[in-house]
Amino acid sequence: MGKKYATPLLDExxxxxxxxxxxxxxxxxxxxxxxxxxxxxxxxxxxxxLTHWKHGGIVGVRGYGGGVIGRYSDLPDKxxxxxxxxxxxxxxxxxxYYTTAALREVMGIWDKYGSGLTNMHGSTGDMxxxxxxxxxxEAIFAELSSRGWDLGxxxxxxxxxxxxxxxSRCEWACIDTMALTNEITQHFQDEMxxxxxxxxxxxKVAGCAVxxxxxxARADMSxxxxxxxxxxxxxxxxxxxxxTMDIQKEIIDMCPTGCMTYTGGKLSIDxxxxxxxxxxxxxxxKALSPGPERGATILLGSKAxxxxxxxxxxxxxxxxxxxxxxxxxxxxxxxIWEWWDEHGKNRERIGELIExxxxxxxxxxVELTPHPAMIKSPRRDPFFFWDEEDIQR
Amino acid sequence: xxxxxxxxEIVALIxxxxxxxxxxxxxxxxxxxxxxxxxxxxxAKAALRELMDAGTLVYSYKGGSYVEMPPx
Numbered sequence: 001m002g003k004k005y006a007t008p009l010l011d012e013x014x015x016x017x018x019x020x021x022x023x024x025x026x027x028x029x030x031x032x033x034x035x036x037x038x039x040x041x042x043x044x045x046x047x048x049x050l051t052h053w054k055h056g057g058i059v060g061v062r063g064y065g066g067g068v069i070g071r072y073s074d075l076p077d078k079x080x081x082x083x084x085x086x087x088x089x090x091x092x093x094x095x096x097y098y099t100t101a102a103l104r105e106v107m108g109i110w111d112k113y114g115s116g117l118t119n120m121h122g123s124t125g126d127m128x129x130x131x132x133x134x135x136x137x138e139a140i141f142a143e144l145s146s147r148g149w150d151l152g153x154x155x156x157x158x159x160x161x162x163x164x165x166x167x168s169r170c171e172w173a174c175i176d177t178m179a180l181t182n183e184i185t186q187h188f189q190d191e192m193x194x195x196x197x198x199x200x201x202x203x204k205v206a207g208c209a210v211x212x213x214x215x216x217a218r219a220d221m222s223x224x225x226x227x228x229x230x231x232x233x234x235x236x237x238x239x240x241x242x243x244t245m246d247i248q249k250e251i252i253d254m255c256p257t258g259c260m261t262y263t264g265g266k267l268s269i270d271x272x273x274x275x276x277x278x279x280x281x282x283x284x285x286k287a288l289s290p291g292p293e294r295g296a297t298i299l300l301g302s303k304a305x306x307x308x309x310x311x312x313x314x315x316x317x318x319x320x321x322x323x324x325x326x327x328x329x330x331x332x333x334x335x336i337w338e339w340w341d342e343h344g345k346n347r348e349r350i351g352e353l354i355e356x357x358x359x360x361x362x363x364x365x366v367e368l369t370p371h372p373a374m375i376k377s378p379r380r381d382p383f384f385f386w387d388e389e390d391i392q393r
Numbered sequence: 394x395x396x397x398x399x400x401x402e403i404v405a406l407i408x409x410x411x412x413x414x415x416x417x418x419x420x421x422x423x424x425x426x427x428x429x430x431x432x433x434x435x436x437a438k439a440a441l442r443e444l445m446d447a448g449t450l451v452y453s454y455k456g457g458s459y460v461e462m463p464p465x
Contacts, residue, residue: 058453
């Protein structure tokens with residue numbers, strides 16, 4: 001099937017070394033009118049430097065307030081294939097594990113009812129199916145749910161929780177990220193499918209401070225694995241590493257708290273000054289291991305710059321065991337949401353509310369006891385203020 | 394608390410607000426607790442859920458999530 005529109009500007013985006021979304025849309029355009037008209041609409045937008053999408057409105061599946069993002073073209077007569085171009089978010093499995101059969105199943109449904117275009121995965125973590133019409137939504141949902149799939153979150157709701165692959169492939173994961181993510185998803189089904197918050201709320205679960213899913217910068221609640229106790233050291237493995245790396249330069253000098261020494265071929269750690277950043281463990285995985293008591297740090301408030309500027313998460317629980325049935329954790333989340341619901345303005349994220357009302361007010365509201373470890377960034381905390389003179393002293 | 398009477402209150406509230414002010418689910422819960430002695434947020438949530446499942450009301454999105462009457 002030939003091209004329906006000339007697309008000189010889009011064609012520029014096919015050049016170069018990197019994969020091109022234009023090439024992928026052109027492949028889909030061999031099969032669907034959605035993709036053919038999408039190319040025409042995009043070319044016009046690039047030419048005019050103007051979007052031709054409208055977003056929102058009443059669209060979705062019965063009973064759910066999320067999972068479908070309504071999108072329409074403002075040029076439906078010119079590009080009828082994209083008059084409706086709704087996005088369907090499908091809740092991804094924890095850790096993004098799929099069998100090829102599962103992927104074929106979803107794509108079979110999507111080829112039947114939609115454009116065939118996907119985004120694997122959206123920044124929240126969902127499998128994102130791009131481009132279908134309003135009439136097909138209930139059928140897509142029925143086919144997905146009959147095979148055990150569910151829609152993800154959207155709107156002013158809990159968004160689909162996501163996690164790193166945790167203990168499934170990483171021996172240094174301090175918590176079972178996949179189990180916790182699944183528990184959060186199941187426990188808060190109502191909060192995910194029926195939006196009732198001031199704005200969105202995201203959970204991301206990382207097994208350790210390496211934070212492979214960047215939860216500290218992207219989740220309203222960041223759950224990051226950590227430990228108590230001393231880092232385990234195998235000196236014979238340290239000796240092996242010394243043959244292939246400069247331990248002084250790559251480990252000791254890069255320790256953010258300067259709590260490590262390497263003398264006479266022996267590695268020592270002052271664990272009382274370690275901030276458990278994971279740098280040394282990640283670099284010397286055979287020689288070092290997290291301490292024996294494993295759990296997580298809970299942080300709150302990060303977000304990307306949408307309504308106001310970006311924020312990073314702030315420690316609210318320095319250490320929690322986080323084991324099934326996670327009652328203490330769910331109780332804390334409930335209190336946080338109540339406080340946010342009570343005081344939050346429309347479209348105000350939890351981190352912005354804390355900034356507006358103050359961290360002490362938040363702690364009182366959710367009945368958390370202030371603790372010096374409730375820091376916003378290493379070696380800084382909200383409770384003590386130092387002058388240059390004090391530091392010199 | 395009788396869920397059926399809360400459902401009626403919610404529908405009346407949404408009908409009255411149409412064309413004036415969009416209500417978020419949280420606004421609906423607060424209003425119901427305010428005007429309905431004995432109603433709780435959980436009652437209101439359960440009632441709204443039933444209305445949504447029945448298609449009596451629908452969610453909409455315009456920079457945030459709102460509750461509306463379905464389009465005619």
